[in-house]
Amino acid sequence: MSAIALYARATPGFDERVANALALLQSAATEHPGRIVQATSLGAEDMVITDLIARHKLHIAIGTLETGKLHPETVALIGRIEQRYRLKLEVYQPKHQAVVHFVKQNGEEPMYKSLELRKACCGLRKLEPLSRMLADRSAWVTGLRREQSDARGEVPFQDHDDQGRVKLNPLADWSWNDVWHYIQSHDVPYNPLHDQFMPSIGCAPCTRAIAVGEDFRSGRWWWEQESAKECGLHVSGASEEQGGAVSLLQRPVENRV
Template identity: 70%
Template sequence: MSAIALYARASAGFDAKLEHTLGLLRAAAAEHPGTIVQATSLGVEDMVLTHLIAEQRLPIAIATLETGKLHAQTLALIPTIEQRYGLAVELFRPQAESVIHFVRDHGERAMFESIALRKACCGLRKMEPLGRMLAARTAWVTGLRREQSDARGEVPERDRDDAGRLKLNPLADWSWGDVWHFVATREVPYNPLHDEFMPSIGCEPCTRAIAVGEPFRAGRWWWEDEIAKECGLHVKHEEDETAAVSMIGSAR
């Protein structure tokens, strides 16, 4: 059964939520002309946002982190976006030399050895490329929702990252049913892995399907404690994240 059939149920007040989301996107685009980007993970929430950006012809760039470990189904969405919406997708990849040295020193399965090594892998494959993505930007858009996990339960619609940039989370109050209702009614393309019970999709080695009743992000880094389940993209001032990323340098 498809994710649409399973989940597409709009919550009360969905139309008002949609209008509010559009207002947030329009305002941010106007406040940050030429310097705002959607940092898309190519997950279903981000596909909703890309659709809205294209539909409203908002001057918001689209960019993604091509970590070198993504599923083929995830990568296939890049040409789909470009063909369907006529939008170029900026790709930010890890530094090849850093990846080579890290894999040489720690192996292809380093993420399973320790939380520190997993975060170091996220550091070189995600955090460093994200830094380049945002370097010339004053604002970025994400698909974060409060419902995704306990750690994201207080996600604000408008926030500031550690560099002072606007971080816009326009789907913060959307439910999972809202997301899929929008996908169904607007025929938004999405990753077919969502149909295989993967609500949160990251790198291939670090993603699995979830069982009935498990949290949305249970399939991400499932071998770790729940409290550790962030890659650093949406974490502020976390000391152990800094320590993990510093391991990249030691691998060179």
């Protein structure tokens, strides 16, 4: 059964939530001309935002991280987006030599060996490329929702990251049903892995299908404690002792790939 059949439901206030999300994006595009980017993970939520940006011709760049460990279905979605919306995604990859050195030292799947190595892998493959995506940007857009996990239960519509950039979460108050109702209503392309009970999709070694009743993000880093289940992309001021990931956004930005 498809994710649309399972989850797409019209709920009270849906049209208002869509209008509010669009208004936030329109305002941000005006306030940060040429300096705003959607950092898309290519998940269902981010596909909704990409559709809103493209459908309404908003001047917001769209960037994604190709970590070198993504599922083939996820990588293929990049081309599908570009073809469907006639736009070019900014694709950021980890530094090749840094990856070669890391793999030589720790193996292809070090994430299973320790929390420290898993976070180091996320830092190399996700956080450092994100720092290049956000270079010279004053604002960025994410698909964070309060419903995704307890750790994200207080996600605001607008916040600031550790570097003072505006961080926008236009779907903060959307439900999972809202996301899929929008996808169904506008025929939005999405990752077919969602049809395989993967609501949250990251790198292939760190993603599995979930069972009925499990938390949305229980399929990510399932071997770790719940408090550690962030890669650092959306963690501010967290320490290793707190189970968070130290943000690489505070490190010097290198040239883009």
